[in-house]
Amino acid sequence: MVTNRDHDDLAVSLPESLTINVDLPATVHDVPDDEVAVSIDEVAVDPGFVDAAVPTTTSVTLVTPQAEPLPEPEPAIELHGDDHGYSRRDRLRGEVSSSPEPAAMLTADRLLDERKTRRTPPEGRWPQFVYAISFHLVNLGDSRSVRERKAVEARIAKQFEGGTRFVPVLTRKGGVGKTTITTLLGMALASTREDRIIAIDANPDRGTLAERVTKQTRATVRDVVTRAASISGFTDFTTLVSRDETRLDILASDTDPMLSEAFDENDYNVVADLTARFYSIVLTDCGTGIVHSVMRATLQRADSVVIVSGGSVDEARLASETLTWLEANGYGDLVRNAVVALNTATQGTNLVKIEEIEAHFQSRVREVVRIPYDPQLAAGSVVSYKDLRPLTKNAARELAALVVEGLPARRTN
Template structure:
């Protein structure tokens, strides 16, 4: 059955709402509409292209629909159009009286057989033979009496067996566990839904909703994600920032990005600073107070730097020009114990030095390993060597390596093929590999998640969902 259908708003008086008769649709005209992300579109009518430009997506779609209504009016009957946008393909039926409805999709398994030209044979009724109970006549009975005994037995009623009782604990609930499907909200389908035409979401939107659901879940206890690559410039800091932002924006906060670099890390440079200069050293100095039973969540605000737009906090590394403190494994254990008390999710930037006790402590605390790299070969090689080293380290580290998520970011524009080649090289050895397109907003300066391109934000959501599936 086709979806419920309505009219597109029109200041002119419209005809009464009637279902579009699909039998009136013919093979001509052949209509297709392409909607681009730069608010341009192309309508093709029997091979002839018409170009459209608008100030925003809604205006562009309105222009296209107005022209399609004109085409239907010129032919005096409904027409079919295939529309393509960033969310996929949608088939629509357009009538001259400005009615629109989604094209009905055939129900699976309900395809009629092709005609053969011969009448189908009538079905042959099947009669099941029910054996009658047989009783043996007495030896001295005559033939007539034996026949009567058999006839009486055949006419005797047979009692049905009582239904098998089952335990109440096995009874199925009457409540439905299936959630209603929300109509489309993005792309051309979303625009149709906004004007009252209920259209199912595209495959792309269904996939995005699944990723959001994965990222939005909460886990019992704190989960720790370690972002590691022994080579500098491997995109560790942007990876930490975007994973933390994606989790926090969809999961309701409670996310800490911790710069565990033993030297001066860059996470503090590329995120917003709060109204203080606190770093990880201040947390170490006040750890006893922060871990006491009297401490409350507000106390932690003195030491972390909140990101208002992205809804997570940053714990900066020591950035003192004359600092002499060297982070140890014991320091990391204390920091993690404090962080776990106040946050549900910790994303750690591990820095570039992987031979100290602090790095080993971060590995020990990690529930999920993320290995970022770029399309530069030395960064990818460093990522591979890290995974090999972890696999030989101990059982916990080996499991982290096997369950790792590798994120390959394009270092320059137009490197999609290179990114896929590197990703294919990692796929046989880790749980998931995700590629991220080039985005100039990640090259330098403070990273603002909303400033990323739509394709970049979608890729980081996909990458974060991959991480979430390992927690």
């Protein structure tokens, strides 16, 4: 038992300071690198030390950016006719302006009555019937056949820039319908396009192109050559051509057999130069004499060619030989861009495989179009385009569309 006296004796015997050494174990935990990166250095801070150069208190003023006030919207200005503006607001319909109105005031919004303006009436029996019984309130649109026809017409209506396009229609075989094809092609172009189309009968062997339309003049290519210097405008030129109901102009060939050979390369160039002044597309009904000088002048101006073939064996072979002749004489580009019109109204068509003839030409030219039999064409007289069978007109339009697609849209010379 320790008494108070013993406690006092123990306190007196202990030294005033006591140092005890304790060996601690090795570090058992390393600080991860991510903690080291954000750790604060262990620097002792003396609370009694104050650096006079460093302010003891730092004040930070936060400035909140103020959004710039939006500009006040300008008051709307009412433009009236009296102010020479383009609005009639706050004016009564039909009210007369106190000052003269500019032409710009005659806008469609002002003049057109919405109650009287409706969609274009549809074409086709059923759409027209529905349109009529609904008092023009229900418009189903055009029928499928009409839409297809308008699509082809849109292709025909392709716009050109920079000069006239020349398209010869030729073959080495006579009697295959070359003049008929020229007539159909010209009518399909003229009935759809807004520009001028002319077909020239350059057959030195007395062509019959002018007999496919109602004659309005006795003038021929010879008259054009002799009067070339006096032709100053389109009105003068129209007195020398016959115009069809489709607006196709026809320039006849010489009718005198004694003068037929006189129409040569130079004469054709005179006629071609004149027509280039007034027409966008010039079709040339060429003769069977492929080595004639007129043919050379025609091909030199050609942008594309139409080769006419019949449906018999010899007609198809001669048409193919025409392509061979063109390739051999430096007109390979024309051959590759050519369109073959396969006239199935000729004799022997029913005895041959038309699809084989088409396959042959498709391997050599750009396109092939089959022209069906039509009694109006078989008569060999005046052609009434509106009275042709629908199938014939569709073929003519397709031929025209293909020809136009092969013509350059722009030309620099």
